[in-house]
Amino acid sequence: MRTPREPLFLARQSYRKRRIEDAARLLPLLGVILFLLPLMVGGEVGSMRLAYVFTAWFLLIFSAGILSFFLGQNLDQDASGEDTGRPESSGGIDKTSDDTRRL
């Protein structure tokens, strides 16, 4: 029997991963726009604009935090593949260098 809501995409995870990367690339653009907005209003800076700048700033940090949580998960997978692919960063060398790097 078919469930009524069957996923349409098979590679949902990798699709979501790529979209998160897109979001991470677009976030600084959003930041630029948010930080340019206060210029649209002339005159002296009041408490309102002060509050706006700090709120926008915090929202950006919050979004970056959420994105980095997901991106960090992806990094774990990437890093494991990367390490095996690079013989020059093999553990044996680093360990010996740690022992002998004192002067």
Next chain:
Amino acid sequence: MLTFNTLVVVCFLYVVLLFLVAFGADKRARRSKVRFLSTPMIYTLSLSVYCTAWTFYGAVGYAARSGLEFVTIYLGPTLVMIGWWWFLRKLVRVGRSQRVTSIADLVSSRYGKSNLLGVLVTLIAVVGTTPYIALQLQSVTLSFAVFARDRSAGWAVPDLEQTAIWVAGGLALFTILFGTRNLDVNERHHGVVTAIAVEAVVKLVALLAVGIFVVWGIGGGPQGIAAAMDQVIQDAPEGAWAMQGGRWVGLTFLSAAAFLTLPRMFQVLVVENVNERQLAMASWAFPLYLFLMSLFVIPIAVVGLSLMPAGENPDLFVLTLPLYFEQDGLAMLSFLGGFSSATSMVIVASIALSTMVSNHIIMPIWLSTRLSGAAEYGDARQILLAARRLSIGAILALGYFYYRLSGGGAALAAIGLISFAGVAQVLPAMAGGLFWRGASRSGAVAGLVTGFAIWAYTLFLPSFGEAGVMSASVLANGPWGIEALRPQALFGVDGLDPVVHALFWSLILNCVVFVFISLMSFPSPLERLQAAQFVNVLDHTSSARGRSFNAATSEDLLVMAQQIMGAEQAQAWFQSQAEQQGKQGYLPDTTPDFIARLERELSGLVGTATAHAMIAQILGGATVSVDDLLAVADETQQMLEQTSLMEAKQEELATTARQLSDVNEKLTQLSIQKDAFLSQISHELRTPMTSIRAFSEILRDGGADDPEAAARHASIIHDESVRLTRLLDDLLDLSVLENGQVQLYPKREAVRTVLDRALAATSSVIDQEKVHIHRNRSDEGIALYTDTDRLAQVFINLISNAAKYCDAKGKRLAIRVRERGGELQVDFVDNGSGVPLESQSMIFEKFSRLSDQAAAGGAGLGLAICREIMDKLGGSITYLPGQSGGAFRVTLPVRARLHQTDNPHAQINHL
């Protein structure tokens, strides 16, 4: 009661604490327990060297003078950090994969390991950073002075110059102890980084504590602050709190650019980075740090402006407010925060600068005094460390003298942004190098020189004031009275803020020159290799193949590496490399791969350009050969080949699949044909048998008394059995022909004779059907060497077919013989309606008959037998369409051998 002496003691204890932290961290690192030290948290906190004393104290002063604008200094880095996936990730990846030791090293490595670029960037960094170090010394000195001044009754005013020299000396000692403690292949300083992380916490806690005290202690909560702010805005000079679009955008961009290019930021951001997870956390945690650092800046400024006596230096509100309200403990904390900011900046900046100076200036000079050969590097390690230490001392001395010369006045306070703009000149070369393969060394050099010169002319030199390098008249009217060259209104662009003006012109012209020269120049092969590696670093992490040398023995390389990496470490490294190649001992083969790895190891210590030069000295060739480029091109070629190979294979598969389906169809047809054949055979055999049985039964039962009828019945039985025999003969003949067990008896004969025989054999049918035969006997003299009896059989079949099936009234058969290209062609053309198109392909099959003319007496095997015979004779029989009637063409090579008969005289051919 806080005394100056207490302050000095606390300060000393704090420094001792930092020493202990750094020492402990280094010890842990040496015991390989780097897990804790490389946590993302430590990394994030170490980024706080961005917040120097200039931001710790200066931000409040900045806010007191121009309102919200101070925040731009933090917004730029915030944008860079939250956009890490786009830029920083690539930068850090390049930094790790290329073992980059400094920003000068990055640029030099990208543009073909050019030492000229390394020197240029180093110079820019030194010129841009020295005033900044002076600024830190000033801030520490000033903060000491605040304490001294307030309690001056009774205590001697300390000598400020002496304070500065003590601070500079102490910092030099700390930096030399922990910054050059190790000569690490990764150029990472765990001790220093951990100490800086501690200082980051102190900074943040101090500023937050002062902020909370100001807002809820003396400011009357958020409402009180808002009210005080309105008052301050009213009292402030016109436009001070207005937002200036140019400065807002310009300074945000400037701080973002400087965040990436400041030597100290590059050091903590890229060089000290261990993995990308650190970056992922820092992407939000560092902006949060900046956010918290600037959260209370405006309240402190507002409260300070409204409560402190007029004329108080707003730059020191963070310190003077707690003191004014007798909060000695808080003032102490605040002082330590400022002290931390200053010291962490100076330590990291001097480490970064000393690495650059020693790798790009001192080592190349030292190297050039040596002759080639590994034995010459006997004291390289010591030289390198001495160079680092010397550089640190020199840089701090330079900062101190700059501070002394500038007099520590207001001119120094403005140096922060000027310094930012100076180092930001590296940005085009850096960003271009990371994202554009076409960026070339000449372009980078030209862009850097242009940008740096314009920066110096429009911002740096005028910053010394009218008494400095530039006279008032030059500033007002331009050199030699040329208005267009006025330093602060270049090309007549005035009305811009000096910093924005300088930033605009220097970076615009920097980029234009960089791009233009890059487009015009032709990079060297090594440069192009490096460019590909930098730009594509995220696509593949494998290193490009390097040069191949056979002359150099790895022993020479080991001797050199020992002197630079240290004997034990070098041996261990060589051994592991040899192991990777599947060899025993310490001497791996000098494969291009090994050379590339060794160079990268060394570049972690002495910088890319120097490492490259050292290896080149030993191997005796610094240039990339055509072979190396071909090797790189080869990889691309291989990919292309693989792709085309795949395509070819796919095509092959498609062809095979088509063939298979064709064969399958044929098999199906054959199966159908076989069934039809069997049913035909049974039918053909059954019909005569039935009549034979019927008549023989009549005869047996004496049903035919009349001897005449009996004779008729007997003759029918005879006829039918003859027909049966003929059918079986045909079948046997066909089966023999098809199985190839035919015996051929070739002999020499003319076509005419064969035809005569065939006509003679069919004369009864011809006479019966009244067929008129047309022949041209003169053409028929062609001699043949073949089994003419078999050929005659074919002719007989065709002639009798024509006689039987021709449906014309006056039947005519034309037999034409000719020779074409060594082939004999015999056409049999009648004047009937011929064979319909759809049946033409079928007539040569067994039992195919166009109609159910059973009366014709054939079983439909004649043409099939003809085809088989012609096949065996090495010729063919085809239906010839488009003639006046039915037409068949028999083709036979005149001189050709018989089918697969090697010896024409062989009497028996078992084919």
